[in-house]
Amino acid sequence: MKATILQINRNDNVAVALQPLVRGAACQLAEGHPPVVVLNDIPFTHKVALTAIGRGEPIIKYGSPIGSALVDIQAGEHVHVHNIGSNY
Amino acid sequence: MLGYLRNNGEKGIRNVLLVVYTVECSHHVAREIASEFKDKEVHVIGFGGCAPNEYANNMLKTLCTHANVGAVLFVSLGCENLDISGISAAVKSSGRPVTTLTIQSTGGTLKTIDKGVAWVKEAYAAMQAVPRVELQLQELIVGTICGGSDATSGISANPAIGKAFDKLIADGATAIFEETGELIGCEYIMAGRAASKALAEQLIQVVDKADIYYKKMGHDSFSAGNATGGLSTIEEKSMGAYSKSGDAVISGIIKPTERPPQPGLFLLDVVPDGEPLFGFPNINDNAEIAELISCGAHIILFSTGRGSVVGSAISPVIKICGNPKTFRMLQEDMDVDAGKIISGEATLDEVGEEILDCIRNTANGEPTRSEALRHREFVLTYKQFDKQQPGCFPG
Structure with a gap:
């Protein structure tokens, strides 16, 4: 099965959709990884949570914090401007 | 070679x-x-x-x-x-x-x-x-730039260039990244990779300088189009451009025409000093490429998503295309297909290796696509720079 989501750095708690993902789809990160079931439709190049992320916790992409969760986020949820904010 | x-x-x-x-x-x-x-x-x-x-x-x-x-x-x-x-x-x-x-x-x-x-x-x-x-890989100076970026650039071509940079630096070569105007939001993350405390402060200052300069030019860093492409914050957008620099320690900051004083990773500060005088810091990608070459770059790694076709006078440009659709459309202009990361056919590390192979072949005389097509663009405009600040060079 080809990867449909990409984790850029192994410490990232979000992955990027490599194609539009439909709610309920089980996504393959890489071989040997458990699939992630997406809870929302996720557009191409948008982010999906790989783990549960609590309100106020950092969103890690590129191995670095790119913002913080504004609400509790579940694994498989679309991560974007509606549920995360800049720390800058 | x-x-x-x-x-x-x-x-x-x-x-x-x-x-x-x-x-x-x-x-x-x-x-x-x-x-x-x-x-x-x-x-x-x-x-x-x-x-x-x-x-x-x-x-x-x-x-x-x-x-x-x-x-x-x-x-x-x-x-x-x-x-x-x-x-x-x-x-x-x-x-x-x-x-x-x-x-x-x-x-x-x-x-x-x-x-x-x-x-x-x-x-x-x-x-x-x-x-x-005989020429060794460690004797090369390699610069990187992105142009015609799209939502794929920050997740495919740019981090793959970062992987190639990490290997170049581990082998003792010199690598230069730039575009401080696109690093706004990740300067504190970048400062964490500085070789010294004085350099960390200077890294934050050069991004501040870029922020002020671009705001005076009426240029905003984060657009609605960025959010459509899946970018949620300014730091996320900047990390996408910044990922070209890889993970190595940052050894120093140079300005145009300054040669990196030793091997390692250097940030090129392209934003003019003093009050804005002559307009935009660089009017297009080739103005930046010329500055990378003025710092001694033998080769330029050019990341693109929408599809730039430019090359350069003096030093070969290797074009790394992050978008698989663009790669198919503009194949004659592209050297490396980083779109394979998007289609799930290759990993970042594998494309990083392909970029390194392309660097070796290019250094050994094989023409890049833009060279073969006789792209020899060159742009030089008015600018002004002060002398380098202490702390920017390794002690």
Whole structure:
């Protein structure tokens, strides 16, 4: 099965959709990884949570914090401007 | 790999004869001279401005003595203010064949073209005698830039370039990244990779300088289109551009025309110092490429998503396309298909290796796509820089 989501750095708690993902789809990160079931439709190049992320916790992409969760986020949820904010 | 050994011990990966116009008024004559040598490594560069500018003098001085350059012909109108004698003296003392033709005293367009063509023929033959010597990967200086980016750039081509940078630096080579205006939001993350505390402070300051400068130009960093592409915060957008720099320790900050003082990873600060005077820091990608080359870059890694086709005078440009659809559309212009990361067919590490292979082949003389298509773009405009701040160079 080809990867449909990409984790850029192994410490990232979000992955990027490599194609539009439909709610309920089980996504393959890489071989040997458990699939992630997406809870929302996720557009191409948008982010999906790989783990549960609590309100106020950092969103890690590129191995670095790119913002913080504004609400509790579940694994498989679309991560974007509606549920995360800049720390800058 | 074999390089061209210059008198100062530097090694080039190309042996280019430059025809340099010293004001726009002599551009046509320079172009006509070079057009006689279409299949040879004869490139046209120059400065269009008539009023004097120290930055332009320094840029042309460093470019005309770049390791990839073998000989230089200056084509002057005769009344412009560029420091032609200073620049040509630097070329002469480097041991390269050099001469200046002045249109006003040579007798006009046609006579200058004839004389120029005759000189280029002779100098081009003479510069083939430059010794070829063994060249190691660690002797290379590699720059990187992105242009025509899209939502794929930050997740495919850019981090793959970062992987290639990590390997280059581990092998003892020199790598340069830039675009401080696109690093706004990740300066504190970047500062965490600085080799010293003083450098960490300077990294934050150069991004602050870029932020102020771009705001004065009316340029906003985060657009609605970015959010449509899946970017949620300014730091996420900046991390996408910043990921070209990889994970290595940052050794220092340089300005245009400054040579990295030792191997390692360097940030090129392209934003002018002082009050904004001449408009945008760099008007297009080729203005930035010229600055990377002025710092000694032998090769430029160019990340694109929507699909840029440019190359450059002096140093080869390797184009790394992050978007699989663009790659298929513009295949003749692209060197590396990083879109395979998007289609799930390759990992970032695998594409990073492909980029390294492409660097080795290019350094060994194989033409890049833009070279084969004779892209030789060059842009140089007015700018101003202060002397480097303490703390920017490794102690």
